[in-house]
Amino acid sequence: MTKITFVEANGTVHETQAENGASVMETALKNSVPGIVAECGGACTCATCHVYVGGEWTDKVGAPSAMEEDMLDFAFEVKPSSRLSCQIIVSDEFDGLVVNIPEQQG
């Protein structure tokens, strides 16, 4: 199990235990974290699972693929730390990961 913390736009913190191999989006849904819509169920075709991976984690988690970068065009308030959470797969290296959820997914 890997610890992942979600922070809502209003500051509410959700600490979760994620299963390795699952996506960060799936972890959010499984733990009823509000603010992750995931309309397409993780197919990287909706951009409603947008999160910010800030600070030291930006580099550790890595940059989005070209396909993900394209989909980010459909998200709002995109920042350099923006990622689509369905495209981040949980592994041991991400223990302690903190992701921030934007105010609106669209």
Next chain:
Amino acid sequence: MNETHITTDVVVIGAGPVGLFAVFELGLLDLKCHLIDILDRPGGQCAELYPEKPIYDIPGFSVISGQELTDNLMKQIEPFGAVFHYNRMINNVKKLDSGGFKVIDDEGQVYECKVVVVAAGGGSFQPKRPPVPGIEVFEDKSVFYSVRRMEEFKDQDIVIVGGGDSALDWVLSLQPLARSMTLVHRRDNFRAAPDSVNKMKELVAAGKMKLILGQIGELNGENGMLSSMTIKSADEVLSIPVTRLLPFFGLTMKLGPVADWGLDLENNLITVDTEKFETSVPGVFAIGDINTYPGKLKLILSGFHEGALMSQAAKRIISPDERIIFQYTTSSTKLQKKLGVK
């Protein structure tokens, strides 16, 4: 406004995979259908959200893509001559005193029918609204999510936001009639066809339009009419004049008008029985992702089954005196004739 009155047996709201297959099952029972969808083509989620992605649980196909499934369904239902109405949203379903229903779309077209099948899936696909405070007051006055009438844009200061084909196509079509044209996109990389991107860049180089890399900030104006807006770029906030704004951020599924038709709902889904898939209003059925019942699975497979049972019940409403004989397409010459098998 289109004033013609369409009369048919069944109106199917939604042309997703489940609505499409319902045409087949209804057709075997000689029921004629009109299908209406807000999208510009059939296939619902399969065509809009994952046309190229594989589906592994359609019986008989070890793998099939969303688009292939849609194309196959369209071919399968061809013999039944269903009439499709795209780019239309059904706003209203009204019960008539004479029995039957009046279904009305957003262009005022009236469809009169005996049975309504709601196959609205996850709801209607609607344009994503940028999270800009107060944007609602400008919508349909100076903020538009699609172009219905080009004249609305003549001699205007147009700002288009986005980097896909819709954004670029409208930049190229509207630039000649605009007073000024600005394209706003968050990065210098466009998903749109390279040819359109090159044409846009030529216009920028010739000083005929502007390209700003940034994201929507605030909107300013009065009585729904925009006058200026701000654009947040990497290191500054710009203010630019705008009288028409077209944001293109793709589509999202919203339950939409389905909620207003007087059907019993549970968590935004229409409750139905599992014998006929009929709603709380007799004569209105709901199949596919839009319905709920104990044990419901949101699978295409389940939607197909629901369509088959629904059709039997629809037939009993439309032809109460006719005895329905259960037949196989393999062996029934009658069914094969309907399918155009030679």
